[in-house]
Amino acid sequence: MRFVRFERAGQVRIGLAELDEQGRLRRVLDLGAAQARWGGPPVPEDMVAWIALGDEAVAAARRWWERAAGTTGDDAGSLWHPGDGVRLLAPIARPPKNVFAIGLNYRDHVFEISGRDVPQHPVVFTKAASAVQGPGDPIYLHPGVTEAVDYEGELAVVIGRRGRSIPRERAREHIFGYMILNDVTARDLQRRTSQWHLGKSLDTFCPTGPCLVHRDAVGWPVEVDVRTWVNGELRQEANTRQLIFDIPTLLATISAGITLEPGDIIATGTPSGVGMGFDPPRFLRAGDVVEIEIAGLGRLRNPVVDRWPGDA
Structure with a gap:
């Protein structure tokens, strides 16, 4: 799984990235939207807070990814964002230490x-x-x-x-x-x-x-x-x-x-x-x-x- 922090429409979110064969961003699954639809641990916008949730968060992200993979059309619109509409940010904005x-x-x-x-x-x-x-x-x-x-x-x-x-x-x-x-x-x-x-x-x-x-x-x-x-x-x-x-x-x-x-x-x-x-x-x-x-x-x-x- 490739976790990302991204900005879209002025909002910072955490997602899972899908890349093309050249390693370029194809689309992003919005984990906050997935959690709202299917339930699970809350998704912060801070990656350090997400990591601190531990194995439960990783398991939930894996479930959401598998469920979202089968969505299409309007049903997928609230979950998946095209790569050209997203700005990727540093995965960890500020680590706990230097x-x-x-x-x-x-x-x-x-x-x-x-x-x-x-x-x-x-x-x-x-x-x-x-x-x-x-x-x-x-x-x-x-x-x-x-x-x-x-x-x-x-x-x-x-x-x-x-x-x-x-x-x-x-x-x-x-x-x-x-x-x-x-x-x-x-x-x-x-x-x-x-x-x-x-x-x-x-x-x-x-x-x-x-x-x-x-x-x-x-x-x-x-x-x-x-x-x-x-x-x-x-x-x-x-x-x-x-x-x-x-x-x-x-x-x-x-x-x-x-x-x-x-x-x-x-x-x-x-x-x-x-x-x-x-x-x-x-x-x-x-x-x-x-x-x-x-x-x-x-x-x-x-x-x-x-x-x-x-x-x-």
């Missing part, structure tokens, strides 16, 4: 960025929750603040069940699902000090989406292809089986003393092929378009701008 992110988690990326030894422990940093963006939202270059904005295509894990000191073998039980995340980075700010937070957390620097795919729709262990394009040019290509520290290790490491909560986001790291890895570097410029595709999760597309979104 986004947990993992650095240097693919060997080729370690070598292209630093040339140093592979880390012995996960490199964990955070991105400000206020940096979260949705599909189609612009990445702002922040002229005057940074001159080296880079892209990083990643698989993100979304927590579904509260837990602390989660053992590796119980990791999957605490995962709600997965989505695409672009760990946009100001490289000059990142390298100014040993702390990466500022360079990772500028406004608009965390595009996510387009869908939050439930864990049942993704295999275990998670082995999915990750690809990133800039203006149609393939820049990154890898599979999550190449992670230095796998998903169970990441959950075990982060939760050792930190309670993970429903809606928390963990970005698992980026493969080689980032702009900084080229000679000379190929940082983002106004007019560029970054697209990230992960098998089964859809495609996240964001334009790059040098004017603040909404300015005349």
Whole structure:
């Protein structure tokens, strides 16, 4: 199941997405409308609140999807919305904490960025929750603040069940699902000090989406292809089986003393092929378009701008 937050006619709703063969949105099932017709747990407009409802909500969504699949004509009109009438939003508008992110988690990326030894422990940093963006939202270059904005295509894990000191073998039980995340980075700010937070957390620097795919729709262990394009040019290509520290290790490491909560986001790291890895570097410029595709999760597309979104 592909959960989405979407806006239609000025209202924000939660739905299930149906995609076409190219991963583009075909139509959306409005879960609030389905609940009103068939009953079940209430559907909030906040995805974190929906995730916190647990297995009951997931089971209800599955029932509604199966029942709605057989509706046609006017009977389906209140349930299904065509893709061209919907604006997809970030699946999680504001996670409970800053986004947990993992650095240097693919060997080729370690070598292209630093040339140093592979880390012995996960490199964990955070991105400000206020940096979260949705599909189609612009990445702002922040002229005057940074001159080296880079892209990083990643698989993100979304927590579904509260837990602390989660053992590796119980990791999957605490995962709600997965989505695409672009760990946009100001490289000059990142390298100014040993702390990466500022360079990772500028406004608009965390595009996510387009869908939050439930864990049942993704295999275990998670082995999915990750690809990133800039203006149609393939820049990154890898599979999550190449992670230095796998998903169970990441959950075990982060939760050792930190309670993970429903809606928390963990970005698992980026493969080689980032702009900084080229000679000379190929940082983002106004007019560029970054697209990230992960098998089964859809495609996240964001334009790059040098004017603040909404300015005349």
